[in-house]
Amino acid sequence: MTGLGIIAGGGDLPIAIAVSARDAGKHVFVAALLGIADDRVAQFPHEWVSLGQTGRTLSLFRQHKCEDILLAGKVTRPKWNEIKFDATALRKLPKVMAAALQGDDALLRSLVAVLESEGFHVVSAAEAAPGLLASEGAFGRHGPSSQHEADIALGIGVVRALGAFDVGQAAVVCDGLVLAVEAAEGTDAMIKRVETLSENIRGTTKKPRGVLLKARKATQDGRTDLPVIGVQTVQNAAAAGLAGIAVEAGAALIVNRQGIVKAADDSGLFVCGFKSPQSSV
Amino acid sequence: MTGLGIIAGGGDLPIAIAVSARDAGKHVFVAALLGIADDRVAQFPHEWVSLGQTGRTLSLFRQHKCEDILLAGKVTRPKWNEIKFDATALRKLPKVMAAALQGDDALLRSLVAVLESEGFHVVSAAEAAPGLLASEGAFGRHGPSSQHEADIALGIGVVRALGAFDVGQAAVVCDGLVLAVEAAEGTDAMIKRVETLSENIRGTTKKPRGVLLKARKATQDGRTDLPVIGVQTVQNAAAAGLAGIAVEAGAALIVNRQGIVKAADDSGLFVCGFKSPQSSV
Numbered sequence: 420m421t422g423l424g425i426i427a428g429g430g431d432l433p434i435a436i437a438v439s440a441r442d443a444g445k446h447v448f449v450a451a452l453l454g455i456a457d458d459r460v461a462q463f464p465h466e467w468v469s470l471g472q473t474g475r476t477l478s479l480f481r482q483h484k485c486e487d488i489l490l491a492g493k494v495t496r497p498k499w500n501e502i503k504f505d506a507t508a509l510r511k512l513p514k515v516m517a518a519a520l521q522g523d524d525a526l527l528r529s530l531v532a533v534l535e536s537e538g539f540h541v542v543s544a545a546e547a548a549p550g551l552l553a554s555e556g557a558f559g560r561h562g563p564s565s566q567h568e569a570d571i572a573l574g575i576g577v578v579r580a581l582g583a584f585d586v587g588q589a590a591v592v593c594d595g596l597v598l599a600v601e602a603a604e605g606t607d608a609m610i611k612r613v614e615t616l617s618e619n620i621r622g623t624t625k626k627p628r629g630v631l632l633k634a635r636k637a638t639q640d641g642r643t644d645l646p647v648i649g650v651q652t653v654q655n656a657a658a659a660g661l662a663g664i665a666v667e668a669g670a671a672l673i674v675n676r677q678g679i680v681k682a683a684d685d686s687g688l689f690v691c692g693f694k695s696p697q698s699s700v
Numbered sequence: 701m702t703g704l705g706i707i708a709g710g711g712d713l714p715i716a717i718a719v720s721a722r723d724a725g726k727h728v729f730v731a732a733l734l735g736i737a738d739d740r741v742a743q744f745p746h747e748w749v750s751l752g753q754t755g756r757t758l759s760l761f762r763q764h765k766c767e768d769i770l771l772a773g774k775v776t777r778p779k780w781n782e783i784k785f786d787a788t789a790l791r792k793l794p795k796v797m798a799a800a801l802q803g804d805d806a807l808l809r810s811l812v813a814v815l816e817s818e819g820f821h822v823v824s825a826a827e828a829a830p831g832l833l834a835s836e837g838a839f840g841r842h843g844p845s846s847q848h849e850a851d852i853a854l855g856i857g858v859v860r861a862l863g864a865f866d867v868g869q870a871a872v873v874c875d876g877l878v879l880a881v882e883a884a885e886g887t888d889a890m891i892k893r894v895e896t897l898s899e900n901i902r903g904t905t906k907k908p909r910g911v912l913l914k915a916r917k918a919t920q921d922g923r924t925d926l927p928v929i930g931v932q933t934v935q936n937a938a939a940a941g942l943a944g945i946a947v948e949a950g951a952a953l954i955v956n957r958q959g960i961v962k963a964a965d966d967s968g969l970f971v972c973g974f975k976s977p978q979s980s981v
Contacts, residue, residue: 495898573865580861584854586878597867600881603897612893616884617776 422446423547424485424539426476427456427465428492432544432647434459435674436491439548448483450476455494470494474507477537488539489547490530544645544672553692555668559680561689563663566594567630571665571693573597574632582636588646591661593621593629606633606652613659622660627687629661634695635670648690649674650682657686668692703727704828705766705820707757708737708746709773713825713928715740716955717772720829729764731757736775751775755788758818769820770828771811825926825953834973836949840961842970844944847875848911852946852974854878855913863917869927872942874902874910887914887933894940903941908968910942915976916951929971930955931963938967949973 423445427433433449434457441447441463449456449465456467464483468476480488504512511533531541545552557563563571570592577590577597587601591613598621601609610631613621622628633646648666656664664683666673671692673679683690704726708714714730715738722728722744730737730746737748745764749757761769785793792814812822826833838844844852851873858871858878868882872894879902882890891912894902903909914927929947937945945964947954952973954960964971 495900498900577862577865577867580865581858581881584858584861584878586858586881590883596884597865598884600862600867600883602871602881603877603879603901604893608893608896612885612889615889619776619779620884 421486422448422484423542424480424483424488425449425547426488426490427451427460428490428494429455429457430493431457431649431674432672433457433492435551435672436489436544436548437463439550443548443550445547446484448480448485450479452492452494456492469503471502471504471508473511473533474505477507477534477539480539486538486540487542487547488534489542489544491544545669551672551674553666553668553671553673555692555694558673558676558690558692559683559688561663561683561687563630563665563689563691567663567665567689569595570630571632574630574665575634575693575695578632578634578636585636588636589631589633591629591631591659593661596620598629606631607655610652610655610659610661613661622662624658624660627657627660627662631656631661631664632666633664633671634667646671647674648672648679650678653679653682653686653688653690657682657688661688663689663691665691665693667695670695702767703729703765704823705761705764705769706730706828707769707771708732708741709771709775710736710738711774712738712930712955713953714738714773716832716953717770717825717829718744720831724829724831726828727765729761729766731760733773733775737773750784752783752785752789754792754814755786758788758815758820761820767819767821768823768828769815770823770825772825826950829953832953832955834947834949834952834954836973836975839954839957839971839973840964840969842944842964842968844911844946844970844972848944848946848970850876851911852913855911855946856915856974856976859913859915859917866917869917870912870914872910872912872940874942877901879910887912888936891933891936891940891942894942903943905939905941908938908941908943912937912942912945913947914945914952915948927952928955929953929960931959934960934963934967934969934971938963938969942969944970944972946972946974948976951976 423440425433425437427449437447447463449460449463450468451460451465453467453469466479515529534541574590574592589601589606591599599609599612704721706714706718708730718728728744730741730744731749732741732746734748734750747760796810815822855871855873870882870887872880880890880893
């Protein structure tokens, strides 16, 4: 059986995927990005690699019999001039740099192409850890109202319309009004911003209103970057006075579902998976 | 000759329109929204009115022989339960409230409908003060590079795609990457946010990069809400490390062009009007 090699960026997601794959009986090896990945990778066979060590990383995967490779976790766009590239990296670099200028999706697609040209098979988080995929319907005790469902539908439209521009995967909608759209700032910062808006158009912790919507971008390659929520997302949404969170069923990753359900139930939020309508793009 | 009645919200715009119309020889009367409009309305024939005094406002316009009415300036969405409505307001209210739930554009269209049903003619800022409309090409000493022009084109696409959802009219794009999209937070807050992003993907005051793009929403009724820039917009853009600002020629309002050109030239920014491609919506 081929092992699963994980190139781990920051945050909980690479750890959650590794745990899920290991629990499913897979052999896991982690190439942890130096200064970026979480120390909890230490519970798996692993090596620390820096961003420019493409050749070394690929050798490690071969050595550990990993043919399936997965990229996961947050990586801030690197300062290219501070990276020390090894020979393999330098050979692949021009294509990757050119792609990087075209946006995150293009950059990730180019990294996938590099790995596949070296004989690896790039797998999605959905393939490596299907247990993390959002299911349809309410996760916890609370569910969306019909107003929330209308807001979810509006948010899906916004994210779909922006997918073609390689812009974020999330929006906040409250009673028919789009309060915030995510671009480069990330979901946490976007949720936080809702708290700065006039109370007339948003909810409060006392009277929650509005929905955080996360969906897959139309252009998004599932192998590289699915939308993710975790316990922190629920806590942030509650603090911002939102009534709930909706994620695309089968196309969003749920890190620590048990913790999410508890946080949502405790704060009165709903968290639900919605069935995606056919993309209109 | 019929006079111009201005319902003045906050900020510089209503004042700039009133000055421009007066200088063009028009009779101007301002209904200044109490607690919202700027004190500089005092230089014009004016009365202070509160948001619920629809009947009184319309009487004042009739009294001052204003048949052309213009709505201008920022108005935060009101707390409906704190407004004291007069009889006329109460009569018109159900329709306006229903529209308010559908977003800013619907709310403004509904206010226009109320004014027109009372025999007034609602004019756009473009009609009342054509001198404020953005012209095509560079305003000051600096102009956009071809990279900037590519970023402008991308930003136009983003704003156009979102127009159908009644979302903001502005975006920040840097070297092909969409950094920020405006929704309910307003342009100033969106520009400010760019400063919080990683320096790898944005400009700095020392090495400016990226463009602020303001365009008319696809659904936007020109009589109620055109995109606006002022000196503060230029100062904010410079502080956020942007290289320039592009506004839609003939469809954006320039408040204090002289001041804008000076601020842009002093800080090395370009400010330009772009010809809108045919909307694809």
